Amino acid sequence: MYLQKQKTKQIQEDRKLPIKVSIRIRPLLKKEQGQETIIKTENVKVNNPIFNQKKFEFDRVFDEASLQVEIYNNLNDCIKQAFDGFNGTILAYGQTGSGKTYTMFGSDWESQMNFGLSHQATYCDDLKNDFSFAGIIPRVIFGLFNNMPPNFYIYCSFLQIYNEKIYDLLQDHKLPMPLNLHESKLDGIYVENLTEYAVNNYHDCLTLMKRGERNRIIRQTTMNLKSSRSHTIFQLIIETNKVDRNGVLFKSKLNLCDLAGSEKINKLEALTNAHFIELKNINQSLTTLGKVIQNLSQNNKNKQKLPIPYRESKLTRLLQDSLGGNTMTHIIVNIAPNIYNIDETVSSLKFAQRAKNVTIQVQPNKFNANDQVLVNKLVKEIDYLKSLLNMKRSGLNQNDLHFKLMKMQEENERLREGQLSNDEVEKIIQENRKMKEELQKLQQQSSFGDPSESNSIVKKMHSDEGFVSDVTTERRPLAYNGMFIISNPSNQQKTEVQVRFKDGRNRVQLKKGYVEISEQQEQRQKRFLSEKRRVMQRLQYLEQLQMKNEMTYSLLSSPSHFHSFQSNDEKKSVKYRLLEQQMIQKQ
């Protein structure tokens, strides 16, 4: 009877869930006003036989007018589930400038308010307001702390993947140290030496979020004044600190990811080397993400299983659990509504459609308090904390910490030898927490600079690498007569995105004509632009030459002088003699 009950419970806890996919369409930006939009949302499905429509199905579609709070309300179930031990991932995907950072973090608060303590309080108050511009991450933080049951602890970490290297965003950004990925039974795939901060309230957690956000690498591009050049994962770890009646501990992880935007490499656009490398890495990791999703969705349909290339990028390796493992995942695909972005919009919607076919087996993360794996983890954590403390020790009175550390090591030795009571395991967990809190205080004393540092990163990139200016490129979209229609059925359960074309033909019918036309157009455009570019470069070169050495330039370009020179050497010597004379005269 008991066994039967256990079995039913297990079945209830193990759930096979599809990845939830929603679409968010951002409004036209100021600089885009007047441009043609290709996205339309409709409440009723269009069944006009003239339009042969391509349909995409998603869980929800949020139109241009949707509020930040609506996006959050659609996925706040992850909070309750996190306290039940279920992992969750919320991931913003989309082309550059489509609104991922806006969705995850919110609008740029720093320009609206200084992030000083008093303003922070205002911001936190503001979070309760449905019209606040705060994004998903601050709302999840707020929701977690407001709904936290007793005996739970929350830890927070923040990382970025930049050019295929992982960096801790909560460490001193002046000394960036790439971190390595590892895998363990207890934590799955994790980043070694990533700082985990013990957070006691949402104020502290928001402060950490803001710090990390400031350390993120951004760049001004043609599409976005503040384009994120790295993928970021803001991680919240939720743990019970008390063993329940069955000697069980719960632990879950929330990954809140803001991906760097996919961006087409425009051959006609002048890119700095650093920008080019970034673009290559961003696009490569997003391609791998696409491949992972493609194969996972194929595997859901077919018996023959395809290999999943998680290891081909740091992003997919880190998100392995969220995509094919034990995590409830919600993907928000951001799209821009204007015609200029149609190709990227089609490709984002295709990605979203494939993601919709992926299902994941999820179950709560429970651990037996005296499980050897947990004990090993605690031992490992202590080693890590010890090394951190050693680093921070210089100049600081660490006697207390050192003493505690020794005591914990002794206790771990005992754990290794024999089983401990639940009380003893709880005590260790609490000690561990205390150490993390003390470390946090030390970190704060030494690592973080003032808030203006974020600006210095932007400025540094401006001056060092020569930004591409914020001008629109002359690239035209390939399919310029396409239109998307997005319909929201009244029950809000399923939403369809349909692609149709203004002249009534669908994409397949159009394909032949549109490829031919677009190729011709593109070729013509390319020829024109490369000629223009060549002329511009020539002009620029001549201008530089003139500026550098005005006298030489005028001398050499003057036909009367030029023809009188017999040889190159003679040319040079005359040129330098004249220069010398002019210099002396000037002096």
Ligand SMILES: Nc1ncnc2c1ncn2[C@@H]1O[C@H](COP(=O)(O)OP(=O)(O)OP(=O)(O)O)[C@@H](O)[C@H]1O
């Ligand atoms: N829903 C929205 N409402 C109002 N403004 C928005 C919205 N979404 C995005 N924006 C604005 O659009 C611009 C680009 O957005 P954002 O920086 O979030 O794009 P992104 O997808 O993160 O780009 P990248 O990948 O280049 O970092 C910003 O100025 C942002 O404030």
